[in-house]
Amino acid sequence: MTGNNLAIIILAAGQGTRMRSRLPKVLHQIGGRPLVGHVLTTAGRLEAEHVEVVVRHERDQVVAALEKDYPAAVFIDQDEVPGTGRAVQVAVDALPADFDGDVLVLSGDCPLADADTLRSFLDAHRAAEAEATLMTAVVDDPTGYGRVIRDADGGVDRVVEQKDATADEAAVSEINAGMYVFRVATLRKYLPSVGVDNAQGEMYLTDVPGLLRRDGSRVAASVVSDVTVTYGVNDRAQLAEVGRLLNRRIVRRWQLEGVTVIDPATTWIDDDATLAPDVTILPNTHILRATTIAEGAIIGPDTTLVDCEVGADAIVRRTDATLAVIGAEATVGPFSFLRPGTVLGARGKIGAYVETKNAEIGEGSKVPHLSYVGDATIGRGVNLGASTITANYDDVNKHRTVVEDEVHTGSHTTLVAPVRLGAGAKTGAGAVVRKDVPAGSLAMSVAPQRNIEGWVEKNRAGTGAADAAARTRVAE
Ligand code: UD1
Ligand code: CA
Secondary structure, three states, X not given: OOOOOEEEEEEOOOOOHHHOOOOOHHHOEEOOEEHHHHHHHHHHHOOOOEEEEEEOOOHHHHHHHHOOOOOOOEEEEOOOOOOHHHHHHHHHHOOOOOOOOEEEEEEOOOOOOOHHHHXXXXXXXXXXXXXXXXEEEEOOOOOOOOEEEEOOOOOXXXXXXXXXXXXXXXXOOEEEEEEEEEEHHHHHHHHHXXXXXXXXXXXXXXXXHHHHHHOOOOEEEEEOOOHHHHOOOOOHHHHHHHHHXXXXXXXXXXXXXXXXXXXXXXXXXXXXXXXXXXXXXXXXXXXXXXXXXXXXXXXXXXXXXXXXXXXXXXXXXXXXXXXXXXXXXXXXXXXXXXXXXXXXOOOOEEEEOEEEEEEEEOXXXXXXXXXXXXXXXXXXXXXEOOOOEEEOEOOOOEOOEEEOOOOEEOOOOEEEOXXXXXXXXXXXXXXXXXXXXXXXXXXXXXXXXXXXXXXXXXXXXXXXXXXXXXXXXXXX
């Protein structure tokens, strides 16, 4: 266990100019959380004594986005001195003076380094008894990264930033991943000697390994075999690529837990979602935020669920739902829109072109076609006829509709809220229900039908309708 004697410093003070965004880079999201949120989640798994996030650019926005979800993190403000070396220095200065352990430095823009990778990295550092250990990777295209320069014995000599590299140094394909472990005493000793005499005029954290070597101290390197764990986000193309890699990892995790995912490339599952064994996900489906899906449910195709709870063996197809609860064995879709507060009971049905909001729909009740059900409590065994609409809004306030057990409404019923339909009541087709309906009553509001015979031939002579009517009359 890595637990004790460990501090984690997450660098998140930079602007992220290459994102060309109003939003600070580290707050851009993949897998349902900000980039730096993934780093904080992973940091949480390492059970460090201290977790510090260094902020500066849009610091209030960054802190506000994180403090609720990561209460253990301490936010440290970087001053006007730029560079990763300064960022680490202010964070080290904020650690208790008696902290004497290791410091794991991570970047807020590198979200793919998982806890297992970081644990092995820490173990490698401790086994090597080095002053510092760098995570490195050998890549096809090292552009943009610091290069790891080795000495004649193959040990780490120093790191050179791309902008300061000679042509020979730039040709090196081993890169600095931007993740490090240092003994805290090493940082306290060497950071004050790091200057800003370089191409970017910044205090480079990457100067520390070279300074250590000048003093004859040991710097270790831990070369990762899966280079994707080192991928950082500097622009929007990398944001999409890193997001895709994270998603692939999440999908694979659920597949190994017994979830059938027909098309991983078009299935997007957020990190916070939970899926049970024998769930089936059909193509083009987004399972977002804290959605949970119980055993045997079939979701998709073309479905988006945000913060939803889906019961066992439910079927949800071509549906858009947010903050909705779908009961066991219920069916939803196609083309259904479930807004927040929808609760569909077990074996219930919400069908084609139905929108629901703040609506509790009881066990076995059906809203099969073309309806709007908002601010309503619907009992058990209810059937709302096609195009039944709750008129819940009087232009000023929202009102509730209550439909008790076993009510059946006729097609095109309008329920003008506030209104209550008693148990077992029925409505005629086209009814506009403005008054409560007592249990067991039939509510009718449409005027009796009148047929005026011969009207078409008399008033629409010469039209196709009149001719057709005439032919029918002759045939009789
Ligand atoms: C850095 C490394 C480089 C490495 C690469 C790996 C340095 C000097 N260079 O370069 O060797 O290959 O990461 O991804 O460290 N930050 C601050 N304060 C600052 C500047 C940056 O907190 O003053 C934060 C940023 O928000 C970011 C991280 O540090 O999360 C890295 O900064 P960035 O500018 O992206 O460094 P790179 O150029 O990628
Ligand atoms: Ca970077």
